[in-house]
Structure formats: C-alpha cells, structure tokens
Amino acid sequence: MGPIQTFVVDGLTHEAKGVARLQGKVTFIEGALPGETVEAQVKKAGRRFDEAVLVNIVEPSAYRVEPSCQHFNVCGGCSFQHLADEQQLNAKSDWLKGQLRNLITTQELEQLSDKPNGYRRRARISVDFKKGRMGFGFRGKASSEIISIEQCVVLTPNLQKVFLSLKHALLKSDLVEALGHVELLEDTKGVSVLLRLTSSISDEHEKAWEDWAERQLVALYWQAPKVSKASVAPEKMRYYELSDLRLKYHPQDFIQVNATMNQKMVAQAMDWLSLDKHDVVLDLFCGVGNFSLPLALHAQSVIGVEVQDTMVEAARENARANGLENLSFVAADLTQPVNSEFFEQAITKVLLDPPRAGALEFLDSIIKIGPTQILYVSCNASTLARDAEYLVAKGYRVLRVSLMDMFPQTSHVETMMLLQKKK
Numbered sequence: 343m344g345p346i347q348t349f350v351v352d353g354l355t356h357e358a359k360g361v362a363r364l365q366g367k368v369t370f371i372e373g374a375l376p377g378e379t380v381e382a383q384v385k386k387a388g389r390r391f392d393e394a395v396l397v398n399i400v401e402p403s404a405y406r407v408e409p410s411c412q413h414f415n416v417c418g419g420c421s422f423q424h425l426a427d428e429q430q431l432n433a434k435s436d437w438l439k440g441q442l443r444n445l446i447t448t449q450e451l452e453q454l455s456d457k458p459n460g461y462r463r464r465a466r467i468s469v470d471f472k473k474g475r476m477g478f479g480f481r482g483k484a485s486s487e488i489i490s491i492e493q494c495v496v497l498t499p500n501l502q503k504v505f506l507s508l509k510h511a512l513l514k515s516d517l518v519e520a521l522g523h524v525e526l527l528e529d530t531k532g533v534s535v536l537l538r539l540t541s542s543i544s545d546e547h548e549k550a551w552e553d554w555a556e557r558q559l560v561a562l563y564w565q566a567p568k569v570s571k572a573s574v575a576p577e578k579m580r581y582y583e584l585s586d587l588r589l590k591y592h593p594q595d596f597i598q599v600n601a602t603m604n605q606k607m608v609a610q611a612m613d614w615l616s617l618d619k620h621d622v623v624l625d626l627f628c629g630v631g632n633f634s635l636p637l638a639l640h641a642q643s644v645i646g647v648e649v650q651d652t653m654v655e656a657a658r659e660n661a662r663a664n665g666l667e668n669l670s671f672v673a674a675d676l677t678q679p680v681n682s683e684f685f686e687q688a689i690t691k692v693l694l695d696p697p698r699a700g701a702l703e704f705l706d707s708i709i710k711i712g713p714t715q716i717l718y719v720s721c722n723a724s725t726l727a728r729d730a731e732y733l734v735a736k737g738y739r740v741l742r743v744s745l746m747d748m749f750p751q752t753s754h755v756e757t758m759m760l761l762q763k764k765k
C-alpha cells in the first residue's frame with residue numbers, strides 16, 4: 343500500500359469509482375465522489391492507472407448521502423448508495439450518453455424510474471458454512487467472500503421479512519451443510535423460497551422445512567443435487583400479473599426483477615411502437631411472453647422466439663390462458679442461423695430483448711426481414727451500441743432512447759431504443 347495522498351476527484355466511473363488525477367496519472371478511488379477532496383492510499387499501481395483505497399473525506403460532495411443499507415461499504419450488491427438518487431440517475435445518464443455517443447448526438451435521453459429501494463422481487467443468496475459459522479448473504483465488494491447480511495433494503499418488504507426468518511431458521515438447523523444457495527422470489531402468487539441442495543437430505547429433514555414454509559406462508563421449492571432446474575408440479579408454477587394479463591412461469595425462469603419498472607417499461611414499449619391491427623410483430627428473446635402478450639393486444643399478430651423449450655411452452659400456455667389467439671411461439675437459438683417461417687410473413691415491427699451478449703448474430707436476419715421499426719431493450723449498453731451502430735449502417739436511424747432505472751443503487755442500466763427504417 344502506498345502513502346496517504348490527497349486527491350481532488352473530478353469524475354465517476356460506471357462502477358461508481360471516483361476518478362482523480364495525480365501528476366497526470368488517473369487514479370480510481372472506490373467510494374469517492376466527483377467534487378470531493380479525499381485522502382487515499384494507492385493499493386494497486388498500474389501502467390495506465392492506479393487504484394486507491396479511500397482513507398478520509400476532506401471535503402464531501404454536496405450530493406453525498408448516508409447509505410440506506412448498513413452493509414453498503416462491504417457488500418458487492420450495490421455501488422451507488424452514497425450518492426443522492428437524482429445524481430445516480432444523472433451519472434448513469436452521462437455514462438449511457440458516452441456509450442451511445444455515435445448514435446445520439448442530437449437526441450435527448452429520456453428517463454424512466456421508480457422507487458430507489460424495496461424494488462427487487464428476486465434474489466439469490468449465497469450460503470456457506472466454514473469452521474462452524476454460517477455465511478448468508480452476497481459476495482463482497484473487495485473479494486468474492488460471502489458477506490453475511492442482516493437486512494437488504496433493495497429487496498421488496500416481503501422478501502426482507504422472509505430473508506430474516508429463513509436466516510434464523512437456518513442458524514438453528516444443519517440444513518446449511520447441504521445447501522448451495524437460496525433463491526427468494528415474490529410475485530402475484532406470493533413469496534417463494536428455493537433451496538438448492540448440494541447433497542441429499544432425509545425425508546424427515548425435508549418435512550421439517552415444508553412445515554417451516556407453511557408457517558411462514560411461503561411456497562418451498564427444492565433443487566436436487568446435480569440437476570440444473572428444480573422439478574415443479576404444474577399447480578406449483580409461479581405467476582405474475584401485468585395489467586390484466588397473468589403470466590405463468592417456472593420459479594427459475596427469467597422474469598424482470600423490478601415489477602413496477604417492468605409495468606412501466608412494457609407500457610412505454612407499447613406507447614413507442616403505437617401498433618395497429620395491420621402490424622405483425624416479431625418478439626425476439628421473448629421469455630414467457632412478457633412483451634409478446636401485451637403486443638398481441640394491439641397488433642394483428644405476434645411471433646415470439648425463445649431458446650428455452652420450457653419457456654416457449656409456458657409462453658404458449660400464457661397466450662391460451664389469456665384468451666389470445668393471434669400469438670405463436672418458436673423455440674430457436676438466435677445465435678445460430680435460423681431457418682424459419684419468420685421470413686415468409688410480412689413482419690412490420692421487431693422487438694428484441696437479448697441477454698448481455700446482445701444480438702449481433704441475428705441482425706442480418708432482422709435487416710432481411712426489413713421491419714419499419716425495431717425496438718431494442720438492452721441490459722448492456724456496450725452491446726446495444728455495437729448492434730445499433732450496425733443497424734444504422736444498414737439503413738435505420740435512432741428515433742428515441744430511454745434510460746430505464748430498473749436496478750437503482752447498482753451500476754446496472756437498462757435501455758430502450760427505437761429505430762426507424764430510413765425511407
């Protein structure tokens with residue numbers, strides 16, 4: 343560790359590290375904010391930049407606030423709790439504008455946000471058991487070690503309650519020795535807990551936990567050792583509501599983690615696409631139909647594409663159960679050439695919501711389909727920028743972009759971009 347030195351911070355990285363320059367060399371300081379004078383110690387000196395540890399804040403930023411979570415300084419789950427909510431959004435917005443600099447020079451970046459805490463309806467809790475002590479929480483900021491958590495304020499209030507009772511019950515049980523991790527989930531059906539086992543447990547042990555779940559009014563799921571997904575009886579499948587629609591899913595299927603922001607995001611997608619009964623829409627990476635079903639309420643027809651067969655099956659059932667007949671679903675891997683009926687239909691609009699890797703492999707197919715509008719929903723601004731630049735080079739222009747603050751307090755940013763085919 344180097345000597346304690348004074349730094350004037352003038353920037354903020356995407357991961358909320360303060361950026362300072364000392365004798366021309368850039369130093370990243372975790373926990374420091376722009377406008378602050380701080381004392382810090384270099385812990386890692388590199389050729390291009392150094393990384394330093396904050397020792398003391400000499401002059402704090404006017405936007406520094408007390409973190410709402412007692413674990414913020416050590417837990418790796420959040421990175422922005424020391425910055426006022428509005429400034430968090432501004433920082434994310436500046437960063438996003440930088441990522442999209444080749445695409446949105448003249449456009450205003452729109453914003454969609456909601457409450458900063460109590461929003462997370464799903465969480466994976468790491469569990470370990472070393473030297474007779476249980477670790478129950480999230481990975482640390484500075485290391486991959488599990489930080490034991492008492493209360494996680496970004497979880498929904500109901501998940502915060504079950505987090506605590508589960509932790510206390512585990513402390514009194516030896517189940518922890520057979521546990522890999524725990525998944526907490528809240529949806530319209532209620533709260534559920536999934537226990538991922540690393541070794542088998544006795545029937546009596548299982549029964550005792552079923553009784554615990556009944557007393558807590560939570561649904562319990564077991565994921566047996568060495569299987570990739572819990573086996574779930576049809577009547578134990580989960581569901582969430584989206585306006586008047588009900589979407590069924592397996593407790594380990596993808597769903598958007600922030601229910602209120604999801605409502606707002608889907609409503610914004612419908613607004614931007616302003617569909618009519620002539621529109622035939624392709625919904626790529628459709629999951630269990632989060633966008634496909636609302637799209638089908640406004641369009642002539644919708645085709646959803648998803649790689650996981652079980653999710654495609656759930657999406658089909660969701661369409662049936664909601665009385666929608668203008669929807670079809672295809673199971674396909676969109677990173678591979680898709681030989682399909684998509685090209686035979688006159689598709690007017692495409693919505694895509696890929697995982698972090700983006701959708702580069704499928705862009706030529708979209709261009710071949712030639713929709714008038716493409717609505718791109720992305721959880722990774724750098725792959726979004728790459729893909730959108732490609733689409734722009736092939737005859738599309740960016741009409742609107744919105745930052746959607748789906749994960750407040752963290753550095754993750756969700757973006758929606760509408761592209762229009764040039765005449």
Ligand SMILES: C[S@@+](CC[C@H](N)C(=O)[O-])C[C@H]1O[C@@H](n2cnc3c(N)ncnc32)[C@H](O)[C@@H]1O
Pocket residue numbers: 596597598627628629630631632633647648649650653674675676677695696697
């Ligand atoms: C970000 S989620 C979006 C899901 C859905 N649009 C929603 O809002 O709930 C991405 C989805 O893409 C699916 N997926 C991942 N890789 C894929 C691939 N190569 N081809 C098709 N779908 C894929 C995932 O299973 C997941 O359901």
Ligand code: SF4
Pocket residue numbers: 411412413414417418419420480491493494495496497751
């Ligand atoms: S993830 Fe939860 S426990 Fe960790 S810092 Fe954020 S609010 Fe606190």
